Amino acid sequence: xxxxxxPPYYAVIFSSVRxxxxxxxxxxxxxxxxxxxxxxxxxxxxxxxxGDMGISVSYWKDLESIxxxxxxxxxxxxxxxxxxxxxxxxxxxxxxxxxEYSYEKPEQ
Amino acid sequence: xxxxxxPPYYAVIFSSVRxxxxxxxxxxxxxxxxxxxxxxxxxxxxxxxxGDMGISVSYWKDLESIxxxxxxxxxxxxxxxxxxxxxxxxxxxxxxxxxEYSYEKPEQ
Numbered sequence: 001x002x003x004x005x006x007p008p009y010y011a012v013i014f015s016s017v018r019x020x021x022x023x024x025x026x027x028x029x030x031x032x033x034x035x036x037x038x039x040x041x042x043x044x045x046x047x048x049x050x051g052d053m054g055i056s057v058s059y060w061k062d063l064e065s066i067x068x069x070x071x072x073x074x075x076x077x078x079x080x081x082x083x084x085x086x087x088x089x090x091x092x093x094x095x096x097x098x099x100e101y102s103y104e105k106p107e108q
Numbered sequence: 109x110x111x112x113x114x115p116p117y118y119a120v121i122f123s124s125v126r127x128x129x130x131x132x133x134x135x136x137x138x139x140x141x142x143x144x145x146x147x148x149x150x151x152x153x154x155x156x157x158x159g160d161m162g163i164s165v166s167y168w169k170d171l172e173s174i175x176x177x178x179x180x181x182x183x184x185x186x187x188x189x190x191x192x193x194x195x196x197x198x199x200x201x202x203x204x205x206x207x208e209y210s211y212e213k214p215e216q
Binding site for chain 1: 115119121123127154155156157158161162163165191195196197198199200201202203204205206207208209210211212213
């Protein structure tokens with residue numbers, strides 16, 4: 001994450017299974033990550049994909065920021081295209097991060 | 109997920125960056141997934157890895173289940189080996205899932 005916020009803050013966990021349709025997908029995801037990260041209240045984003053499976057977690061200051069991001073026109077369009085073309089299935093979970101701990105290997 | 113629980117329940121979000129050391133990693137992860145999924149209160153597990161990046165999210169009935177899973181001897185050993193060998197860095201976040209929504213493409 002860009003900043004190192006302390007809990008509590010919010011996580012949006014997006015788990016997805018892709019279709020074979022790649023048309024426009026990469027460009028749209030890049031645009032969503034670009035404008036999402038700049039959206040007020042966004043604390044960071046992590047995304048890992050392997051084959052048709054993906055988990056993306058975005059982090060947010062509060063529920064209001066998530067709600068406001070859901071209402072961005074380009075995001076609404078992307079979600080619609082996602083259902084029509086790119087995703088076989090997905091689940092979105094809104095979760096309040098209560099605790100976190102990190103490990104970083106010391107330089108050797 | 110195996111079951112379809114309704115919020116609230118808990119998510120443990122584990123984001124990691126791996127080292128080049130693979131020794132024992134795959135077997136340990138398989139064993140952890142096996143015994144984790146059987147652990148009382150575990151609702152399911154999703155894990156995606158790409159190169160050295162990974163995001164795993166496990167879902168739990170309540171904080172007590174997560175605490176009890178943290179105390180399993182094999183899990184403690186695996187965490188120790190993780191820090192010594194397999195992970196360059198990781199962050200674990202404990203989050204309370206407040207809402208979820210799913211999409212599944214209709215059969216065509």
